Amino acid sequence: MHEKFMQExxxxxxDNVRSGNGGPFAALVVKEGEVIARACNEVTTHNDPxxxxxxxxxxxxxxxxxxxxxxxxxxxxxxxxxxMCLGAIYWARPDQVFYANTKQDAARIGFDxxxxxxxxxxxxxxxxxxxQQLMREEALEAFKAxxxxxxxxxx
Amino acid sequence: MHEKFMQExxxxxxDNVRSGNGGPFAALVVKEGEVIARACNEVTTHNDPxxxxxxxxxxxxxxxxxxxxxxxxxxxxxxxxxxMCLGAIYWARPDQVFYANTKQDAARIGFDxxxxxxxxxxxxxxxxxxxQQLMREEALEAFKAxxxxxxxxxx
Numbered sequence: 001m002h003e004k005f006m007q008e009x010x011x012x013x014x015d016n017v018r019s020g021n022g023g024p025f026a027a028l029v030v031k032e033g034e035v036i037a038r039a040c041n042e043v044t045t046h047n048d049p050x051x052x053x054x055x056x057x058x059x060x061x062x063x064x065x066x067x068x069x070x071x072x073x074x075x076x077x078x079x080x081x082x083x084m085c086l087g088a089i090y091w092a093r094p095d096q097v098f099y100a101n102t103k104q105d106a107a108r109i110g111f112d113x114x115x116x117x118x119x120x121x122x123x124x125x126x127x128x129x130x131x132q133q134l135m136r137e138e139a140l141e142a143f144k145a146x147x148x149x150x151x152x153x154x155x
Numbered sequence: 156m157h158e159k160f161m162q163e164x165x166x167x168x169x170d171n172v173r174s175g176n177g178g179p180f181a182a183l184v185v186k187e188g189e190v191i192a193r194a195c196n197e198v199t200t201h202n203d204p205x206x207x208x209x210x211x212x213x214x215x216x217x218x219x220x221x222x223x224x225x226x227x228x229x230x231x232x233x234x235x236x237x238x239m240c241l242g243a244i245y246w247a248r249p250d251q252v253f254y255a256n257t258k259q260d261a262a263r264i265g266f267d268x269x270x271x272x273x274x275x276x277x278x279x280x281x282x283x284x285x286x287q288q289l290m291r292e293e294a295l296e297a298f299k300a301x302x303x304x305x306x307x308x309x310x
Contacts, residue, residue: 006290013297017304024297044308049223049246050210059203068204078294083275084246087239089284090271091204097286100294109302110309116245120238120275129244131252135161139233139255142168142179147264149172153199154265 002098005030005076008038010100013053013078016040023111027053027077029061029070029094036073037061053077054085058092068155070094079106082113083120091155157253160185160231163193165255168208168233171195178266182208182232184216184225184249191228192216208232209240213247223310225249234261237268238275246310 005028012026023041030036039056043049054077062068073094079101081089089097107114124131146152160183167181178196185191194211198204209232217223228249234256236244244252262269279286301307 002289007293010290010294010297013294014300017297017300017307020307023310024301026297043223043246043310047217047221047223048214049217049225049248049310050205050214050243052246055205059205062202062204066202068198068202070204078297080288082242082246083238084242085239086275087237087242087271088205090267090274091198091207091237091239093204094284097284098289099286100288100290101298102288102291105291105295105298109298112245116242117275119245120241120272129249129252131254133235133255133257134157134253135165135255136257136260138162139165139168140260142165142172142181142233143256143260143264145169145172146179152172152175155178155198155204 001033002076005035005074006078006098006100008035009076009078012038012040021045022051024109025053025077025079027057027075029057029073029075031061031065031070031073036064050084052082052085054081055088058088062092068092074098079103080113082106082111083116156188157231160190160229161233161253161255163190164231164233167193167195176200177206179264180208180232180234182212182230184212184228184230186216186220186225186228191219205239207237207240209236210243213243217247223247229253234258235268237261237266238271 025041037060180196192215258268
């Protein structure tokens with residue numbers, strides 16, 4: 001059964017290249033044996049750098065479920081998730097993930113996944129995108145307000 | 156000038172808690188001294204686990220620019236980006252990033268950022284969300300198709 005869903009994701013990833021719609025990536029979200037969301041990479045057609053297959057499939061699946069969590073769901077993605085997509089997966093909290101191509105495979109055809117994984121492990125001052133902290137004391141007010149809030153919806 | 160923009164992000168993050176709209180996070184994208192996108196965390200109101208402030212601000216800024224890159228832009232975020240948002244930032248490629256609260260501050264009020272950073276460094280079989288590879292050989296067909304494609308839009 002896992003192979004059947006992955007086969008569909010792979011077929012979509014190939015079709016996405018051939019149709020000129022975007023990069024060679026696709027993902028499905030499956031719940032109780034049913035596909036509840038399908039998506040391909042559409043970064044360039046949507047002018048949206050976050051429109052990776054997994055992010056889009058998660059957004060569609062959560063919309064279908066009307067919930068911000070994917071409990072009981074499995075994600076099938078044609079490639080090992082990049083850090084953005086893996087982060088999205090952790091926030092969505094599906095039960096499990098299957099992937100096919102690796103991040104090294106993606107790097108070999110020009111995608112930055114491996115580079116971004118390396119950057120995440122570096123201290124801020126060594127990263128390629130300069131990153132600096134300022135005004136932490138002022139910003140902590142928001143966290144104190146959250147901490148003190150009753151009836152908040154945690155996620 | 157950096158303080159002025161960060162002050163606005165911080166104010167929005169506090170307002171987002173007080174209005175019950177979402178978590179204590181906000182972000183701005185600035186280009187040539189002008190704010191081109193503003194966003195708050197709206198995970199629970201949009202039923203979208205990817206609706207973090209930075210992801211939403213990047214999507215809005217790219218929509219405003221009609222491009223999938225944020226060259227020449229600066230991102231001001233009220234909290235150090237989580238792995239999903241940092242990944243999104245790397246894909247969007249702004250010139251620089253300023254943040255206020257840290258991921259440790261976020262962890263202290265119950266947000267998973269630090270946990271996700273730790274998970275990313277673990278091998279798949281030790282992660283909390285089980286992750287397995289299958290059908291790589293079949294999936295490589297999509298990468299070969301991409302590699303062979305002429306006139307493709309790289310991103």
